[in-house]
Amino acid sequence: MHELAISQQITKVVLNKAREQGAKKVLRVGLEIGELSFLNPEQVEFWVKRSFEQTIASPAKISIKVIEPQIRCEVCGYVGKLKVENEPMYYTFLPLFSCPKCNNSKIEIERGRECLIKRIKLLV
Amino acid sequence: MHIVDSKEGEIFDIELEESLLEKNRELARSNRIILDEHGILAIDVMGAIGSGKTSLIQRMVGNLTGKYAIAVIAGDLTTTIDADRIKAEGAEVIQVNTGKECHLDAYLVKNAIAELPLEKLDLLFIENVGNLICPGEFPLGSHKRIVVISVTEGPYMVVKHPYIFMDADAVVINKIDLSEAMGVSIAQLERDALKIKPSIKVVKTNCITGEGVDSVIEALDI
Numbered sequence: 001m002h003e004l005a006i007s008q009q010i011t012k013v014v015l016n017k018a019r020e021q022g023a024k025k026v027l028r029v030g031l032e033i034g035e036l037s038f039l040n041p042e043q044v045e046f047w048v049k050r051s052f053e054q055t056i057a058s059p060a061k062i063s064i065k066v067i068e069p070q071i072r073c074e075v076c077g078y079v080g081k082l083k084v085e086n087e088p089m090y091y092t093f094l095p096l097f098s099c100p101k102c103n104n105s106k107i108e109i110e111r112g113r114e115c116l117i118k119r120i121k122l123l124v
Numbered sequence: 125m126h127i128v129d130s131k132e133g134e135i136f137d138i139e140l141e142e143s144l145l146e147k148n149r150e151l152a153r154s155n156r157i158i159l160d161e162h163g164i165l166a167i168d169v170m171g172a173i174g175s176g177k178t179s180l181i182q183r184m185v186g187n188l189t190g191k192y193a194i195a196v197i198a199g200d201l202t203t204t205i206d207a208d209r210i211k212a213e214g215a216e217v218i219q220v221n222t223g224k225e226c227h228l229d230a231y232l233v234k235n236a237i238a239e240l241p242l243e244k245l246d247l248l249f250i251e252n253v254g255n256l257i258c259p260g261e262f263p264l265g266s267h268k269r270i271v272v273i274s275v276t277e278g279p280y281m282v283v284k285h286p287y288i289f290m291d292a293d294a295v296v297i298n299k300i301d302l303s304e305a306m307g308v309s310i311a312q313l314e315r316d317a318l319k320i321k322p323s324i325k326v327v328k329t330n331c332i333t334g335e336g337v338d339s340v341i342e343a344l345d346i
Contacts, residue, residue, distance in 0.1 A: 002226060002258050009144050021136055037145070038261040038287060095286050097321045105323030109290070117142040124134045 003039055006115060007047030013117055014057055021122055026057035028121035034067040036082075036095070036112040041066055069112030073099035082112070148262050151230035155265025158237060159248070166248040167344060168264050170288060171272030172281070173254030176298040178206045179331035180272055180340065181249045182213055187337055188346065189214035192246040197236045199228040200251045215249075216240065227258035230265055247346065256285040263291070268344055274298040275308040282316035289317060294325040294343045301330045 010031070018026050029048070033041045041064045052058050069082040076099060083100040084093045098105045159166050171177045177200060185194050195216040198207055207217045220228065220236045233250060240248070250266055252259045271292045273281045276299055282289070289295065295317045303310050314326045325343040329336035 002261065006144055013140075013142050013144075017138065017140070021138070023136070027135065036287065036290065038257050094283060094320065095290075096319065097290055098323075103322060105321050113145075115144045117140045117144070119140055120136075120138045122136040122138065124136055 003043040004047050006039060007044055007051055010044075010048050010117060011051035011055070011057070014052075014060075014120055015055060017120055018056055018122055021124060023122035023124050024056060025123040026052075026060040026120060027123055028061045028063070028119075029057070029117065030119040031062065031064045032067050032114055032116040032118050033064055034069065034112040034114040036069050036109060037115050039115060065118070067111055067114060069095070070110045071099070072108045072110050073102060073104055074106040074108060075099065075104040076102040078102070079110070082109075145261065148230045151234055152263040152265040155230055155234055155237060156267070158242070159265060159267070162242040162245065164242065164245050164248050165346065166250060166264075166266040166268075167346075168250045168252055168259075168266035168269040169272060170252045170256070170259045170269060170292070171254065171296075172256050172274075172277055173200075175254070175272045175274040175277060176296075176329075176331045177251050177254065177272050178210070180296060180298065180329065180337070181251055182206075182210050183329075183331050183334050183337040184249065184341060184346075185210055185213040185215045187334075187341060188247065192346075193244050194247045194249070195240050195245050197228075197233060197248065197250045199232070200254050216245075221253070226253060226255050227262050228252050228264060229262045233264045256281075256288045260288045260290065268293045270294045270296060270340070270344065272296045272298055273313065275300065275303045275306045275310065275313070278306075279308045279312060282313055282320065286320045289321050289324060292321070292324060294327060294340065296336075296340055297326065297328045298331055300328045300336070301332075 033039050045062050071082050072079045078099050078101040083096045169177050196210050198219045210217050218236045220232050269292045297313050327339045327343050
């Protein structure tokens with residue numbers, strides 16, 4: 001729900017970086033968004049594109065890599081995917097915040113909550 | 125600083141790793157340090173609009189006044205009527221809402237904390253904005269997070285918003301007296317919450333009568 005605000009921040013960071021390097025154009029912006037963040041990548045892409053309009057970043061190609069969650073169980077040491085249940089009744093996926101091996105909820109979410117600007121390609 | 129000597133027409137590929145959520149997390153950590161230095165336990169109360177966050181806080185303040193010095197950061201679209209209700213129970217209330225934000229963030233909470241008489245306080249309730257999505261992304265520096273839902277929101281409140289329970293220590297199912305009228309199974313809501321997060325504490329309340337409020341206090345180890 002806060003995609004617009006995040007996208008404006010992304011724009012600010014990208015344009016500042018471009019300015020620092022004396023760039024003429026921003027050619028590409030690579031983002032990473034975790035599945036467990038509360039962000040919809042499609043909306044982020046739309047708003048970033050919109051915020052880039054009439055700036056040197058307007059030709060930039062935006063790519064978003066969606067990061068799958070990775071958890072670590074503090075009890076049995078399991079490292080891997082989060083168990084997600086398919087609930088056809090609700091047309092939704094239900095993430096289970098417990099260890100798929102020992103069912104403990106003492107889990108550390110190692111990946112999947114990020115919102116990163118991973119790389120920027122500039123024409124100088 | 126990284127200085128690059130650039131030539132005309134050159135293309136730069138910069139690895140950045142700039143995290144957009146990290147600033148909030150940093151501020152949340154510094155809020156926590158301030159709270160810990162003053163020995164204050166902070167509880168972030170999240171929940172949908174109308175689920176009963178204010179009523180629950182009012183009841184908890186009522187039950188705990190005398191035992192602790194309490195403050196409330198009212199971040200939901202709390203009216204002065206609500207704030208007055210809580211003040212009447214004996215807590216300091218600070219309003220931080222403008223009526224526009226969809227969540228509190230660590231920055232707003234930092235400013236609110238700065239206005240509180242920290243030396244005098246033991247307990248702080250932070251009422252988040254009524255929303256089951258955005259607040260989940262923004263830790264505030266609280267020690268515990270609870271989610272308030274109520275049966276009047278329908279039977280699917282938990283399964284529709286599983287991510288909000290990711291960091292929650294307890295879920296409060298409120299308005300239990302209305303479950304029959306609403307045709308909503310409290311047991312099913314409880315099963316859903318425990319399925320998503322087996323360690324979550326589930327407490328059932330009626331914040332109008334105060335039923336179950338002491339169990340919330342117990343579940344939070346206050």
